[in-house]
Amino acid sequence: MTDHPAVEAVDLVKHFGATVAVDGVSFSVPRGTVLGLLGPNGAGKTTTVRMLTTLSPPTSGTARVAGHDVRTEAAAVRRAMGLTGQAATVDELLTGRENLWLIGRLSGLSRRAVRPLGDDLLERFSLSDAADRVVKTYSGGMRRRLDLAVSLIASPSVLFLDEPTTGLDPRSRIDLWEVLRGLVRDGTTLLLTTQYLEEADQLCDDIVVIDHGRVLASGTPTQLKDQAGRASVVVTVSDPGRLDEAELLMRDCFAEVYVEPAARKLTAQARGLADVATIGQRFVAADIGVDDLGLARPSLDDVFLNLTGHRAEPDGPEPEADDDPDHQLEGAAR
Amino acid sequence: MTTLSPSAAGALPPAAPTRPQVRPPSLLVASGIVVRRNLIHIKRMPELLLDVTIQPVMFVLLFAYVFGGSIAVAGSSYREFLVPGIMVQTIVFSSFIVAIGLTNDLEKGIVDRFRSLPISRAAVLVGRSVSSLIHSSIGITVMALTGLLIGWRIRDGVLDAVAAFGLILLFGFGMIWVGITVGSWLRSVEAVNGFMFTVMFPLTFVANTFAPTQNMPHWLRVVAEWNPVSALTQATRQLWGNAPAAGSDAAWPLQHAPMMAVAWALLVTVVFAPLALAAFARRSRD
Known part of the structure; x- marks a missing residue:
């Protein structure tokens, strides 16, 4: 249990009927680092995360999270990881505190432990004032923060974030980045998907650019920029x-x-x-x-354009967008 | 948990070194937590209970006072005849409640979130089933009270009365699997609504629930009397003393109603439980 990477994907492939969503993706994430899966809509990012988090079995290939095989040791993987999905999957009819209670208890925390841990996270994510309000009344940014807090309740050593800032206004994005940096300082390994180049540049130690289910390039942000000219x-x-x-x-x-x-x-x-x-x-x-x-220096945008032949993203997120196209596209493929 | 005190608030618990003790919950504990979560939903949105409270009460009143006068029931008053029928309809509709709840959770990604946790996949289903049975039981209680107000009575022994309620719950257990199948199979709450209304109304009306079957055209009477809903209704009426045993002209299942009510419930479970599990697994796999 000493020297394995936090996440390791080897030749992951996922077919949905005749559609090939992921076509031989490999990468490895050393412990305590941040890897960004960068790609346009429908590139296969979400599908890759779903395979790594045991939600979707790979058609072929293997993956290990915290040293455990996602296929044969799914339970151990689930114990070690946290997942913040693309649509904020918090329970709208529960309060913030109840959401933390729910996932904390289901993660295996004792009744006694879950309360102070939840309060602590609420404080840390500036949600203390809204703790006893029903989530339906939360803003998009608050929901995202709660979603992240919920994923952290059992202190996972590996955290998967699927487009964590999609739909957030710029201010909330920057706040969230700060929180994520704090997690990494505390030793958590992050794997995040994003279509925002700036986000990858700001947060990631390594970037894997994927499109059409294949890895187009990988390296540190600097290396990728160097490649672009x-x-x-x-x-x-x-x-x-x-x-x-x-x-x-x-x-x-x-x-x-x-x-x-x-x-x-x-x-x-x-x-x-x-x-x-x-x-x-x-x-x-x-x-x-x-x-x-x-x-x-060339921006990651130039890198992206070079590799995929199209721009990454029209500027800026649409604040509070409920259904982003990537989700729908990949959702339809399911 | 000695590492955290209120004064430590503001600092995230460091991830690796002081990981809180985590012991994945058993199926029983996890299901209990899911049930509690589902019941909080009802507390937050009491209107969720309309389908088992106001709606059936309205049915009771409409049928008892609007149609009641023109429906003759042999050996009983129409109101006594009616109340068990409405209760059975309420329990059949528990499949509807399960399906809506499940589809909602699937649509909103809650099921995926639960699946990313170290709990048995079955916890979602068990929790959903139990909370739906509680939901329906609230309805049955409301029906019983309404019934008592308008003249329905339990006329036989306590044991028989309890047995009738037991039959209703057993049947509800079978219907839950139907609900899980439909909820996993259809993609949206709207689709579930449409499908369930189309199926559940004929199922609960082409039966002896609201009118005796004797006056139906022969072919319809055969269908109605072989309808599992009729056996259950007849069984509860007999056990509560609201109607005499079925005559010799009735179909075989009605003549052996209590036994057949059990048999139908088991048959529905045996047929639908594997279907439900397969549909749910398929829906939540990719």
Whole structure:
């Protein structure tokens, strides 16, 4: 029980009739780290999580969670893990406290233990004031927090989060990220799925990009960005009238300059930090005002575009969206 | 649990080192917890009980006062005849209650959440069944009280009376499996509603529940008297002393009503329990 990874998937495959939802996915999550499964709608993220959490038996392949085989040792896996599903699966007619009681007791906590643990989680997730209110009256963000609190009641060593922040407003997302970071500090291993690149970038130690049920790439966020190409020098000039002048000036230094007139932005492939200094001096010498000048690394968005051929996500989540398309799509496949 | 005190609030219990003691609950304990959760639902939404309270009371009153005058019952008053019929209808409808509850939990992902916990999968079903039987029993009690108000009486011995209630519960147990089958099979609460109304009304009306079968056309009378619902109704009427034993012109099951009520309940269970378990397993597998 010492050196196994927290989660290990080997060649997982899942068929739904003729549909291949997951097609040979392998990865491993060291203990105490965060792995992000990143992919567009219907990529197979939810199906993968369902297999790892014993809800859906793999068509082929194996997976181990906390050292236990999901197929042959499902009970041991369930004891070791927590799951926060895509739709917040808290009981609407129960209060927050009762939800914690319900899952805590069913997880095997004693009657005496469940109460203080629940109170503690309510406090930690800023739900103490709403503890005795029926969940139906909660906002989307509160439901999500309660959902997460409920998953944590028995202190699982591995926590699966299926799109934990889908449908949350930006503020609640950032709050939730902070909570997740705290869990990792305390030693919990996280596996989360997301379609938000920023989320993967912010939270994950490793990222596995999947689409059409296959792994397209994996690595740390930095490695993935490196794969997408080199950094570039980006200049935003203050006066749109001087854009042409600025372009000429940059062409002296770079073979190719890409201009976005509407954004007053010029981009060129950088060879190093020295380029930024050189360009900066030249702009100062020519007295062209600049709003912004710097080195930009490719974003995960660029990575995603490179790998999948389409953008990850229209900007920003739709707050409080009840039914997100991914859920419906993968739900229909069930 | 000495590690946590109210003063420790604000700090999450560290995950690995001081994991609270966890001992997966037995099927019995887990089912009990699920029952309690389901009963909290009823407490929060008492209108869930309308189907076993106001609705059947309305039926009793409508039938007793609107139709009662024009339905002649041999050897008994119509009201005495009616009350056991409504009680049986209430217990048959427990399948409806189970199906709605189960579909709701499946739709909302609650069943998945339960399945991700270290409990027997059966706990969801056992818990749902028991709470539905409690739900229906509340209805039976309300019916009995309403019946007493309008002139229904238990005229035979206590043992017989208890046996009749026992038969009703046994039949309810069988109907629960029908409910689990339908609830696992259909995908939405609306579908369950539509299906159950279509099936349950003929099942409870083409019987001796609300009118004697003697005056039905011959073919319909045969169907009605072989309907399991009729045997149960006849059995409870006999045991409570609300009606004489079925005449020699009645179908065989009615002439042996108490025994047949038991047999039908067991048959329904034997047929539907495996179907229900298979349908539930299939529905919650992928």
